Amino acid sequence: MDTKAESWLFNLQVGICENCDWGFLVPEGKIPGKCPHCFRQPLSTIGENIAGLPNLRPAELYLPFELADSKLSQVVKAFVDGIPFSPQDLSARNLLKRLERLYLPVWLVDCRTRATWQAEVGFDYEVVSHQDHFMGGKWISKQVNEVRIRWESRLGRLDRQNNNIQAAALEEHHSIIKALGQFAWQNVQSYKPEIINIENIRLPNRSPEDAWSDVEAAIQTRSAEECCKAASAGHIRGFTWQPEFLEPNWTLLLFPVLSSYYIDDTGSEIPVILHGQTGRIAGTRRASMKRAKSAALTFLLGSAGIFILSLLVTVLSATLPVLLALAVIGIAMALLLGLGSIIPVAAVWWFNRSQQPVRV
Amino acid sequence: MVENFPPPGYIAVASAVEGIEVFMPAPAKPNLQTDLFEFKCPQCGATTAFSAEEGSLTCPNCGYQEQLNPSRSGKQAQEFEFTPVTLERSALSQVEGRQDLACQACGALTSVPATQISHSCPFCGSNKVFQKESPQDNLRPKYLIPFSVTQKTCADISRPWLGSSWMTPGALKGKSLLTNFTGIYLPFWTFDSVTNAAWKAEVGHDRTERYYQDGEWRTRTVTDWRWESGSVRLNIDDLIVAGTGKLSSRLVSQISEFDLKDLVDFEAKYLAGLQAHMYDIPLEMAWENGRQKMREKTKSACLEQTSTSKVRNFSMDLDFSAESWKYILLPIYLHTYRHAERSYTLLINGQSGAIAGQRPVDWNKIWLVTAALLAPGVTLGMLGIITLALAGIGVAIGGIGFVLFIIGLAVSLVILVQANKLDDI
Numbered sequence: 001m002d003t004k005a006e007s008w009l010f011n012l013q014v015g016i017c018e019n020c021d022w023g024f025l026v027p028e029g030k031i032p033g034k035c036p037h038c039f040r041q042p043l044s045t046i047g048e049n050i051a052g053l054p055n056l057r058p059a060e061l062y063l064p065f066e067l068a069d070s071k072l073s074q075v076v077k078a079f080v081d082g083i084p085f086s087p088q089d090l091s092a093r094n095l096l097k098r099l100e101r102l103y104l105p106v107w108l109v110d111c112r113t114r115a116t117w118q119a120e121v122g123f124d125y126e127v128v129s130h131q132d133h134f135m136g137g138k139w140i141s142k143q144v145n146e147v148r149i150r151w152e153s154r155l156g157r158l159d160r161q162n163n164n165i166q167a168a169a170l171e172e173h174h175s176i177i178k179a180l181g182q183f184a185w186q187n188v189q190s191y192k193p194e195i196i197n198i199e200n201i202r203l204p205n206r207s208p209e210d211a212w213s214d215v216e217a218a219i220q221t222r223s224a225e226e227c228c229k230a231a232s233a234g235h236i237r238g239f240t241w242q243p244e245f246l247e248p249n250w251t252l253l254l255f256p257v258l259s260s261y262y263i264d265d266t267g268s269e270i271p272v273i274l275h276g277q278t279g280r281i282a283g284t285r286r287a288s289m290k291r292a293k294s295a296a297l298t299f300l301l302g303s304a305g306i307f308i309l310s311l312l313v314t315v316l317s318a319t320l321p322v323l324l325a326l327a328v329i330g331i332a333m334a335l336l337l338g339l340g341s342i343i344p345v346a347a348v349w350w351f352n353r354s355q356q357p358v359r360v
Numbered sequence: 361m362v363e364n365f366p367p368p369g370y371i372a373v374a375s376a377v378e379g380i381e382v383f384m385p386a387p388a389k390p391n392l393q394t395d396l397f398e399f400k401c402p403q404c405g406a407t408t409a410f411s412a413e414e415g416s417l418t419c420p421n422c423g424y425q426e427q428l429n430p431s432r433s434g435k436q437a438q439e440f441e442f443t444p445v446t447l448e449r450s451a452l453s454q455v456e457g458r459q460d461l462a463c464q465a466c467g468a469l470t471s472v473p474a475t476q477i478s479h480s481c482p483f484c485g486s487n488k489v490f491q492k493e494s495p496q497d498n499l500r501p502k503y504l505i506p507f508s509v510t511q512k513t514c515a516d517i518s519r520p521w522l523g524s525s526w527m528t529p530g531a532l533k534g535k536s537l538l539t540n541f542t543g544i545y546l547p548f549w550t551f552d553s554v555t556n557a558a559w560k561a562e563v564g565h566d567r568t569e570r571y572y573q574d575g576e577w578r579t580r581t582v583t584d585w586r587w588e589s590g591s592v593r594l595n596i597d598d599l600i601v602a603g604t605g606k607l608s609s610r611l612v613s614q615i616s617e618f619d620l621k622d623l624v625d626f627e628a629k630y631l632a633g634l635q636a637h638m639y640d641i642p643l644e645m646a647w648e649n650g651r652q653k654m655r656e657k658t659k660s661a662c663l664e665q666t667s668t669s670k671v672r673n674f675s676m677d678l679d680f681s682a683e684s685w686k687y688i689l690l691p692i693y694l695h696t697y698r699h700a701e702r703s704y705t706l707l708i709n710g711q712s713g714a715i716a717g718q719r720p721v722d723w724n725k726i727w728l729v730t731a732a733l734l735a736p737g738v739t740l741g742m743l744g745i746i747t748l749a750l751a752g753i754g755v756a757i758g759g760i761g762f763v764l765f766i767i768g769l770a771v772s773l774v775i776l777v778q779a780n781k782l783d784d785i
Contacts, residue, residue, distance in 0.1 A: 126443060126444055127442055127683075128444055129442070129683060132680070133676070133677050133678070134655070145444070152385075154373075154382055154384055155370065155382075156381045157365060158379060160379045160380065227380055229376055230380035231376075232376050
């Protein structure tokens with residue numbers, strides 16, 4: 001990596017989480033107390049030669065955070081609400097307090113492409129058809145114009161510079177996008193170390209060699225669209241080519257996410273991740289079985305107390321018969337309360353069962 | 361990278377994107393200009409003409425024959441879709457009036473109808489075929505059925521046909537003028553379509569019921585009307601519609617049964633020495649005629665689905681799909697003969713020999729026959745009236761006379777209708 005490329009790493013050092021194996025570029029001297037992904041262990045810093053890391057390339061563009069605080073609070077509150085017997089630690093205040101800003105990487109490839117290509121291109125054209133109606137001895141005819149596609153063979157050569165072709169730089173890229181949704185690229189900005197290097201930046205864990213197949217497929221799709229446009233056609237199919245890729249240049253695009261966590265019954269940190277633009281939140285929502293059991297036990301104890309009291313009233317009813325009715329009501333209430341004690345446990349079991357675990 | 365690029369048969373087209381070259385297969389050059397073909401014998405220089413008997417280009421002078429190798433397209437002949445552009449252009453290329461034609465052999469200037477695409481110079485006898493200028497390649501004839509019936513066969517077909525009806529004048533049987541048949545390639549459109557129809561109607565079901573009236577039991581027929589519905593899908597292939605209005609459509613329709621399996625690619629040589637005309641009924645108008653026939657066919661198919669033939673409040677929705685057309689030339693012999701100061705036209709299908717035409721009606725003969733048919737009834741009727749006084753014999757004679765009169769009247773009416781029909785074409 002040359003000096004120019006190294007300059008982007010100004011003020012950053014590498015931290016690796018030994019628990020989740022995620023690597024980060026973190027602001028020098030501000031190593032987070034816990035891994036910004038799994039929140040289980042502090043990051044371990046590694047040697048000084050960051051530029052020598054195998055999968056690291058300079059960042060070229062980034063997407064800024066666009067999430068207002070009010071929106072953030074609203075999203076987090078909605079995440080917490082509606083969980084029966086939520087864990088003690090799961091509160092909007094805790095989630096907001098623990099939020100970490102994080103940039104995730106995507107490969108950006110600039111590449112010159114030369115190729116011969118062949119395809120069928122489609123041109124829209126109109127044909128005249130008719131729909132007729134017969135009633136009362138008369139025909140009423142209506143002309144209908146239908147659009148059809150005429151396919152024609154085309155071939156050619158292309159010599160194009162393709163810039164900023166994106167490819168996943170993380171093995172988890174597609175699951176993150178699936179959980180959080182797409183990012184809007186229109187606000188993309190040139191990388192500025194003074195703005196970005198105060199945040200945590202995730203290190204790529206997918207090499208350019210691994211990502212090349214994605215790049216090639218993306219260039220092929222883009223080239224097919226351009227060839228269609230070049231032929232002044234509206235459609236293209238059966239695009240085949242013999243490409244030659246020259247001078248590929250790899251850089252990174254950084255997109256913004258926020259991470260936080262809460263602690264469940266078992267004392268485990270459950271990570272939560274948020275889209276840095278839309279605020280869409282993803283994370284496993286778990287209800288607390290411990291709290292549900294406590295509630296159930298309280299109900300059971302109450303039920304037992306009422307039952308014992310009702311038995312005493314039954315004994316007393318031998319001298320004062322009017323108390324017998326009270327005793328019957330008491331026993332019935334005790335039974336109902338005893339049966340109701342199962343509800344908290346069942347509700348938590350049902351809620352946890354219905355929640356899909358979110359892994360990012 | 362491929363060294364030899366583009367491959368042979370491809371031509372460059374304008375690209376809308378910088379850095380991308382686009383090539384397309386070189387299109388077959390549409391010949392939209394006027395082409396003139398003349399036919400000379402390579403042996404003796406005389407004018408050659410297409411011979412239906414030989415199926416070749418023949419020199420009547422030295423007997424030279426040039427065999428034609430027909431590219432038989434048959435039912436595989438290319439069909440075209442109805443695009444708004446084609447419909448518009450077809451109407452534009454409709455030709456009116458006449459055009460002057462300078463003979464390249466003798467220099468004589470002759471005037472021919474603008475729809476005519478072949479011509480024999482009346483001065484030197486040379487045969488010419490000229491492909492007209494066309495706004496679109498597929499609006500020129502691309503296929504034709506060559507003549508297979510000869511002129512001699514036409515005479516053999518027409519002579520007995522003329523004498524086959526007793527209503528025609530007796531002199532017609534001996535007409536020896538029926539030799540000069542003119543072979544003409546007439547323009548026709550063929551149409552394909554799939555018709556999808558959904559119909560509903562009230563269908564009447566008759567039943568007999570008994571009822572009591574005026575002290576006795578009687579029977580009567582009552583119709584119960586029930587709603588029925590159904591759907592029909594017809595695949596209509598190669599419906600032939602005339603592309604010219606210059607001949608009686610009734611006569612043309614009578615000989616329009618052609619076997620399109622014999623369609624060959626258009627070649628000027630098939631037209632040598634024969635007449636040929638391009639369409640004067642444009643595609644849109646012909647398609648309207650064709651659709652009318654398709655509607656009626658589909659309607660009949662719908663009516664066949666009803667459980668009885670008593671139908672009322674019939675309605676249907678008809679959707680045309682997969683519509684296509686082609687423009688073809690079909691062989692027809694035309695002969696016009698004169699009888700009693702009037703002209704009559706005869707048409708013969710140049711492929712099958714089917715004949716249709718006008719025949720003069722000998723009305724004197726018709727009236728004589730009518731009088732003869734009515735005479736017995738009238739005579740016996742009169743006799744009955746006269747003999748009515750003789751002990752009632754007249755009633756029987758008058759009765760027989762009345763019956764004979766009614767029979768004679770009915771037969772006469774049939775004869776008159778047929779004669780009128782024969783005379784009306």
